Amino acid sequence: MHTPDPLTPDAADRVRVAVVGTGNIARFHVEALRSMPEDVEIVAAADVDPDNLERFTDRYGIADRYGDMDRMLREARPDLVHLCTPPGLHHGQAMACLSAGATALVEKPPALSLAELEDMAAAEGAQGPWVATLFQHRFGSGARRVRALVESGELGRPLVAVCHTHWFRDQAYFDAPWRGRWDTEGGGPTMGHGIHQMDLLLALLGDWTEVSAIARRQARTMETEDLSLGHVAFANGAVACFVNSVLSPREESYIRIDFERATVELRHLYGYGDNDWTLTPAPGYEEQARSAWAAGESGVSSGHSAQIAHVVAALRAKEPPPVTSAESLRTMRLLAGVYASAAQHRTVTPDELRRGAPFHSRMHEGGSPW
Ligand SMILES: NC(=O)c1ccc[n+]([C@@H]2O[C@H](COP(=O)([O-])OP(=O)(O)OC[C@H]3O[C@@H](n4cnc5c(N)ncnc54)[C@H](O)[C@@H]3O)[C@@H](O)[C@H]2O)c1
Structure with a gap:
C-alpha cells in the first residue's frame, strides 16, 4: 500500500x-x-x-x-x-x-x-x-528538425523517400515463445522491427493515402512473415518505398527524403544522433538548404530517455502524452495496410481498414498467405 x-x-x-x-x-x-x-x-x-x-x-x-x-x-x-x-x-x-x-x-x-x-x-x-x-x-532532434522543414517548406516539397529496416535476427531469436506468432507478436518484422522506421516516416511525412506491399517468409521458421516490402503514397504528394527485414547480415536502418531543394538522409541502426543525419543540397540551393538545416533543433539523440522526458512533462502539464493513440493508430493502420495488400495482392487505402472489415481485428486473415 x-x-x-x-x-x-x-x-x-x-x-x-x-x-x-x-x-x-x-x-x-x-x-x-x-x-x-x-x-x-x-x-x-x-x-x-x-x-x-x-x-x-x-x-x-x-x-x-x-x-x-x-x-x-x-x-x-x-x-x-x-x-x-x-x-x-x-x-x-x-x-x-x-x-x-x-x-x-x-x-x-x-x-x-x-x-x-x-x-x-x-x-x-x-x-x-x-x-x-x-x-x-520520433524524439531525436534530427527527426524534429526534418519535420519542421517539411512543415515550413524551406526545402521545397518532399517528393520521394526510402525507408529501410535491414536487421538480422537468427532462428534462435524466434525461440522466445511470443516472437514470430500472430497471436502473441501480431506479425513479423513489419510489426516488430520495421515499425520504428515506418512510424518515423509517418511522423515526418504525415497522412498516407495508399499502400502496396508484398510479404514473404524467406528463411526463418516462424508463423508470420520475415520480410515485407512495398511502396506508400502520402497526402502531401510524396511517395516512399520501404523494406522491413530481419534477414539482412549487414544491418542498417535508413531513411532518405528527396525534397525539391535537398536530399536528407538518416543512417543508423537502433538509434541515432545528429551526426547520423546528412543534407545534400540540390544545385543552386546550397546556401539556402544549409542555412535552413543549421537553424533546426540539435543535441538530442533518439532513445527512450528522449521520449519519456516528453511523456512525463505532458503528464505534469495534464496533457495527452506522446505518441498519442491517434498518431499510433495511423502507423498501425499503415501496417495493417501492408498485411492486407500483401495477402490480397492489391493496393489498399486507409478507409478500407475500418471496424468489421478484413485486417481490422487481426493483421492476418485465413492463415499466412505467403
Ligand atoms: N522500443 C524498442 O526499441 C523495443 C526494443 C525491444 C523490445 N521492445 C518491445 O518491448 C516489449 C517487451 O519486449 P522484451 O524484449 O523486453 O521482452 P521480454 O520477453 O524480454 O520481457 C517481457 C517481460 O514481461 C513479463 N511478463 C509476461 N507476462 C506478464 C504478465 N502477465 N504480467 C507482467 N509481466 C509479464 C515476462 O516475464 C518478461 O519479464 C515488446 O512489445 C517488444 O516489442 C521494444
Missing part, C-alpha cells in the same frame, strides 16, 4: 510510475526514469516471472514488487504504467491501467490489431488517463 514519504516534500508533485514486465527493454525505461528524480517516483514493478522481477527490482532498488499487475494497480496506485510486456498482453493490460485511472505508456507494437488499439483509445478520458505508445525515434 502506498504511504507518502514525509522526507520528500515534493513527492506529491511527482509522477508516480510503475513498470510492468521486467525483461529486456524494461531497463531502458527505468534508466530514463531514474535520470529525472525531480519529476518521477518509481513506486513499483510487476512481473509474472519472479526471477526477472527480483533481478530487476534489486538492481534498481525498487521496494514494491508484485507478481500480479492488478494488485499492483490497486495498492501502488501509479499515475503512469510502463507496459514492457509481450505485445499480446498490451491491450488487456492497458485497459486495466485505464480502469484503474493510470495512463499507460505501451511498448511498440501498442496492440495486435487496429481493433484492440481503437478500444484502448476509446477508453481514454478527455482529461486522462491516456494511452501512449513508445516510438522513441
Whole structure:
C-alpha cells in the first residue's frame, strides 16, 4: 500500500510510475526514469516471472514488487504504467491501467490489431488517463528538425523517400515463445522491427493515402512473415518505398527524403544522433538548404530517455502524452495496410481498414498467405 514519504516534500508533485514486465527493454525505461528524480517516483514493478522481477527490482532498488499487475494497480496506485510486456498482453493490460485511472505508456507494437488499439483509445478520458505508445525515434532532434522543414517548406516539397529496416535476427531469436506468432507478436518484422522506421516516416511525412506491399517468409521458421516490402503514397504528394527485414547480415536502418531543394538522409541502426543525419543540397540551393538545416533543433539523440522526458512533462502539464493513440493508430493502420495488400495482392487505402472489415481485428486473415 502506498504511504507518502514525509522526507520528500515534493513527492506529491511527482509522477508516480510503475513498470510492468521486467525483461529486456524494461531497463531502458527505468534508466530514463531514474535520470529525472525531480519529476518521477518509481513506486513499483510487476512481473509474472519472479526471477526477472527480483533481478530487476534489486538492481534498481525498487521496494514494491508484485507478481500480479492488478494488485499492483490497486495498492501502488501509479499515475503512469510502463507496459514492457509481450505485445499480446498490451491491450488487456492497458485497459486495466485505464480502469484503474493510470495512463499507460505501451511498448511498440501498442496492440495486435487496429481493433484492440481503437478500444484502448476509446477508453481514454478527455482529461486522462491516456494511452501512449513508445516510438522513441520520433524524439531525436534530427527527426524534429526534418519535420519542421517539411512543415515550413524551406526545402521545397518532399517528393520521394526510402525507408529501410535491414536487421538480422537468427532462428534462435524466434525461440522466445511470443516472437514470430500472430497471436502473441501480431506479425513479423513489419510489426516488430520495421515499425520504428515506418512510424518515423509517418511522423515526418504525415497522412498516407495508399499502400502496396508484398510479404514473404524467406528463411526463418516462424508463423508470420520475415520480410515485407512495398511502396506508400502520402497526402502531401510524396511517395516512399520501404523494406522491413530481419534477414539482412549487414544491418542498417535508413531513411532518405528527396525534397525539391535537398536530399536528407538518416543512417543508423537502433538509434541515432545528429551526426547520423546528412543534407545534400540540390544545385543552386546550397546556401539556402544549409542555412535552413543549421537553424533546426540539435543535441538530442533518439532513445527512450528522449521520449519519456516528453511523456512525463505532458503528464505534469495534464496533457495527452506522446505518441498519442491517434498518431499510433495511423502507423498501425499503415501496417495493417501492408498485411492486407500483401495477402490480397492489391493496393489498399486507409478507409478500407475500418471496424468489421478484413485486417481490422487481426493483421492476418485465413492463415499466412505467403
Ligand atoms: N522500443 C524498442 O526499441 C523495443 C526494443 C525491444 C523490445 N521492445 C518491445 O518491448 C516489449 C517487451 O519486449 P522484451 O524484449 O523486453 O521482452 P521480454 O520477453 O524480454 O520481457 C517481457 C517481460 O514481461 C513479463 N511478463 C509476461 N507476462 C506478464 C504478465 N502477465 N504480467 C507482467 N509481466 C509479464 C515476462 O516475464 C518478461 O519479464 C515488446 O512489445 C517488444 O516489442 C521494444
